[in-house]
Amino acid sequence: MPRVHLMADHRRFTDGVATLEVEGATVGAVIDELERRYPGLGELLTHGASAGIDGVIHADPQYLAVGPDTDIWFVAPLSGG
Amino acid sequence: MTATENPTYTWVGTRPIRHDGYDKVVGKARFAADLDLPGQLHTAYLRSPHPHARILSIDTDAAAAMPGVRAVVTGADFPDLDPMNPNFDVSVNVMARDVVLYNGHAIAAVAASTRAEARSAAAAIDVEYELLPAILSLDESTADDAPLVNENNITRFVESDGPSNLATVNVNERGDVEAAFADADLVVEREFETAWVHQGYIEPHACVVDVGPDGRADIWASSQGHFMVRAVTAAVLGWEPSRIKVTPAEIGGGFGGKTTIYLEPVAARLSEKSGRPVKSVMSRDEVLRATGPAPAAKVRVKIGATSDGDLTAIEGWLGYAVGSANDFAGLVGAMSVASYKFPNLKLEAIGALTNTPKTAAYRAPSAPHAAFAVESVIDEIAQQLDLDPIEIRLRNAVVEGDPTAMGMPHPRIGFVECLEAIRDSEHYRSPVPEGAARGIGTGFWFNIGEQSSATVNVNEDGTATVITGSPDIGGSRASMALMAAEELGIDVYRITPVVAGTETVGFTDITEGSRATFATGMAVVNACRELVEDLKARAATILGVEAEAVDWVDGEAVADGKDPLPLAAIAAKAKSTGGPLTETASLNAGGAGPSFAVHCCDLAVDEETGHVEILRYTTAQDAGTAIHPSYVEGQMQGGTAQGIGWALNEEYVYDDEGAMQNAGFLDYRIPVASDLPMIDTIIVEVPNPAHPYGVRGVGETGIVPPMATIANAITRATSVRMTSLPMSPPKILERLGER
Numbered sequence: 020m021p022r023v024h025l026m027a028d029h030r031r032f033t034d035g036v037a038t039l040e041v042e043g044a045t046v047g048a049v050i051d052e053l054e055r056r057y058p059g060l061g062e063l064l065t066h067g068a069s070a071g072i073d074g075v076i077h078a079d080p081q082y083l084a085v086g087p088d089t090d091i092w093f094v095a096p097l098s099g100g
Numbered sequence: 101m102t103a104t105e106n107p108t109y110t111w112v113g114t115r116p117i118r119h120d121g122y123d124k125v126v127g128k129a130r131f132a133a134d135l136d137l138p139g140q141l142h143t144a145y146l147r148s149p150h151p152h153a154r155i156l157s158i159d160t161d162a163a164a165a166m167p168g169v170r171a172v173v174t175g176a177d178f179p180d181l182d183p184m185n186p187n188f189d190v191s192v193n194v195m196a197r198d199v200v201l202y203n204g205h206a207i208a209a210v211a212a213s214t215r216a217e218a219r220s221a222a223a224a225i226d227v228e229y230e231l232l233p234a235i236l237s238l239d240e241s242t243a244d245d246a247p248l249v250n251e252n253n254i255t256r257f258v259e260s261d262g263p264s265n266l267a268t269v270n271v272n273e274r275g276d277v278e279a280a281f282a283d284a285d286l287v288v289e290r291e292f293e294t295a296w297v298h299q300g301y302i303e304p305h306a307c308v309v310d311v312g313p314d315g316r317a318d319i320w321a322s323s324q325g326h327f328m329v330r331a332v333t334a335a336v337l338g339w340e341p342s343r344i345k346v347t348p349a350e351i352g353g354g355f356g357g358k359t360t361i362y363l364e365p366v367a368a369r370l371s372e373k374s375g376r377p378v379k380s381v382m383s384r385d386e387v388l389r390a391t392g393p394a395p396a397a398k399v400r401v402k403i404g405a406t407s408d409g410d411l412t413a414i415e416g417w418l419g420y421a422v423g424s425a426n427d428f429a430g431l432v433g434a435m436s437v438a439s440y441k442f443p444n445l446k447l448e449a450i451g452a453l454t455n456t457p458k459t460a461a462y463r464a465p466s467a468p469h470a471a472f473a474v475e476s477v478i479d480e481i482a483q484q485l486d487l488d489p490i491e492i493r494l495r496n497a498v499v500e501g502d503p504t505a506m507g508m509p510h511p512r513i514g515f516v517e518c519l520e521a522i523r524d525s526e527h528y529r530s531p532v533p534e535g536a537a538r539g540i541g542t543g544f545w546f547n548i549g550e551q552s553s554a555t556v557n558v559n560e561d562g563t564a565t566v567i568t569g570s571p572d573i574g575g576s577r578a579s580m581a582l583m584a585a586e587e588l589g590i591d592v593y594r595i596t597p598v599v600a601g602t603e604t605v606g607f608t609d610i611t612e613g614s615r616a617t618f619a620t621g622m623a624v625v626n627a628c629r630e631l632v633e634d635l636k637a638r639a640a641t642i643l644g645v646e647a648e649a650v651d652w653v654d655g656e657a658v659a660d661g662k663d664p665l666p667l668a669a670i671a672a673k674a675k676s677t678g679g680p681l682t683e684t685a686s687l688n689a690g691g692a693g694p695s696f697a698v699h700c701c702d703l704a705v706d707e708e709t710g711h712v713e714i715l716r717y718t719t720a721q722d723a724g725t726a727i728h729p730s731y732v733e734g735q736m737q738g739g740t741a742q743g744i745g746w747a748l749n750e751e752y753v754y755d756d757e758g759a760m761q762n763a764g765f766l767d768y769r770i771p772v773a774s775d776l777p778m779i780d781t782i783i784v785e786v787p788n789p790a791h792p793y794g795v796r797g798v799g800e801t802g803i804v805p806p807m808a809t810i811a812n813a814i815t816r817a818t819s820v821r822m823t824s825l826p827m828s829p830p831k832i833l834e835r836l837g838e839r
Binding site for chain 1: 256257259268269270271356357359431432461462464465506508511545546547549550612613614615688690691692790799
């Protein structure tokens with residue numbers, strides 16, 4: 020299953036757990052499963068986080084495919100100047 | 101489609117004369133304020149004299165009756181967006197509704213035949229206010245009983261239980277910092293402070309808007325993204341974006357400050373009401389009082405180290421004063437502390453609202469504040485441990501696979517290479533001049549990808565036109581032409597790069613985050629590669645061979661037993677081989693390569709006056725691959741020069757009423773050429789494997805290191821640690837007096 024790494028702000032939903040395995044074939048499906056397990060977390064991730072996968076940060080990751088060995092790092096949205 | 105570490109290119113990496121250079125040199129280039137339409141009106145704004153007040157009434161009758169006046173607008177002329185709408189804050193910033201949020205906030209605007217008539221009419225608008233408590237600093241904003249700066253603000257990206265002065269909160273944490281500090285041989289902790297600073301672009305915000313009888317609007321504007329101008333203007337007006345066509349003007353500097361809008365919806369409404377084109381140009385005073393500065397900040401940093409110089413833990417609190425509305429600076433600040441391996445880390449960043457102008461991005465937004473603190477403390481550790489400032493950084497520098505502040509591993513990066521480049525430079529190896537001191541500092545920025553489009557047309561004569569939607573704020577046109585020349589195999593001067601409007605090219609995100617050469621460049625490369633496949637197929641038809649038998653070499657189709665067929669010859673037969681030769685590519689680019697920079701500065705401090713003279717400055721930065729090295733060097737030098745201004749001179753000076761006291765370039769002192777030596781550049785090239793030519797983007801990182809670099813040199817010159825920006829003569833004299 021994909022491994023999800025949560026920002027410190029979001030770990031209160033998981034009793035402090037930073038990394039967890041979550042089923043899903045896309046980032047969106049993983050977020051849906053997180054919402055099912057931890058109500059409220061999925062909403063924050065959908066509207067307030069980017070996803071870092073294999074060293075690449077994706078701003079709109081909902082439909083990105085993930086596999087059983089994928090690490091997903093949810094990070095704050097980035098912008099630039 | 102990946103870059104190799106040691107490629108050989110024909111055009112990429114060369115320094116052709118910029119395609120847009122002639123027009124700019126002879127004055128032909130058209131900026132937004134250069135455009136005049138028949139019958140156009142001019143605008144003037146009435147702006148709030150108070151930092152926070154409720155608007156009880158606005159009487160525009162007298163103004164509307166004045167000579168030459170054709171239209172007057174107030175907040176009542178714009179729809180009220182839902183506070184959760186992503187464009188809500190911009191909508192309110194463009195024109196206040198019931199409450200003014202900072203001194204300078206727009207309250208009304210007038211369109212008249214002349215600017216003088218518009219100004220007179222704006223001055224005749226009568227406003228009745230109820231003054232509200234004003235928050236003018238980070239400390240006031242975060243106090244327990246602080247009044248609300250903006251009753252519509254809620255804290256973003258975390259759970260929120262109602263209006264708050266907190267814009268954002270972001271915490272990054274790993275390991276056990278308390279245990280690490282207990283075990284450390286040395287712990288240094290300091291608090292730092294930075295002032296609001298402006299992006300300082302020379303060209304004020306400007307636009308011309310013409311709303312026709314059919315309700316469609318033509319906008320000519322200077323911005324970092326004309327699709328953004330279209331989208332946000334439409335949102336503020338309550339229109340569909342397709343009602344608006346935006347033509348990008350040349351831009352006279354942006355540096356992040358033109359990633360948002362201020363004038364266009366107001367000019368559109370004035371044009372709609374008057375039935376005339378409306379030209380709107382800010383004064384310098386308005387630019388400084390009412391457009392986005394970078395946040396002010398307080399940063400507390402505590403770092404632990406072993407006696408050998410291994411950095412074992414960092415704990416930090418970063419507070420950004422983001423002005424009157426929400427901003428992301430507080431989100432990114434902690435994440436930008438990404439240069440060292442700290443096994444134990446706890447960084448909390450917040451953004452807090454103040455009754456000052458809504459802040460905007462400035463190159464690497466929020467990173468300079470963080471780097472000023474972290475790089476200063478690391479330098480202090482190096483001094484206390486008697487370690488070379490480069491060596492302690494090399495000892496702890498991140499490499500591929502090491503965690504960023506948020507935990508995600510770094511991809512291939514070039515921080516070590518930048519440190520080695522400075523260590524091995526003639527500058528660093530030379531003795532420090534008599535009476536001077538030397539400082540070192542480093543910087544990091546993420547860089548971003550996002551959406552871009554490009555169309556490449558091969559013309560009948562074998563030249564090519566490269567059309568993109570990325571406003572050229574740092575040389576991207578020349579870079580697009582160079583990458584297209586490399587792909588097509590033709591002379592770069594046979595390529596015309598064009599920045600096209602919203603109805604001419606596919607959607608393209610803002611030129612920000614050092615993304616244009618990276619992401620838009622990738623779109624250009626993709627379009628060119630499709631075009632080459634088409635050219636090979638056409639050549640096969642002309643030569644009478646199978647398509648698979650044709651190769652593309654140096655701008656010619658080559659097949660065994662046949663004479664090479666140049667691109668121009670294929671273009672001449674386009675009609676008979678299938679029609680026009682054109683390809684379009686669009687993408688949402690991933691894989692932006694982070695960029696690092698290392699700076700070295702020699703300076704002298706006049707201990708009688710507190711004046712700092714920069715004697716020599718060298719910057720090394722990882723560009724991935726420098727497509728046009730002169731432009732890369734220009735970005736490195738420009739970011740450094742702006743950082744030097746931020747370090748030594750620049751600050752917003754407010755009175756107790758939140759009125760800016762230095763709203764002009766005479767009193768808001770940006771560096772000029774005579775203030776600075778030539779800034780020497782070392783381009784480090786560690787290709788980004790996610791880009792076909794290895795591009796990382798170079799526009800932002802250069803502004804991150806200068807504040808700490810200069811502070812560290814001042815410390816070595818005077819034995820006092822400067823912790824407050826700007827390090828202006830009065831502050832230096834004050835600290836020298838404390839020795």
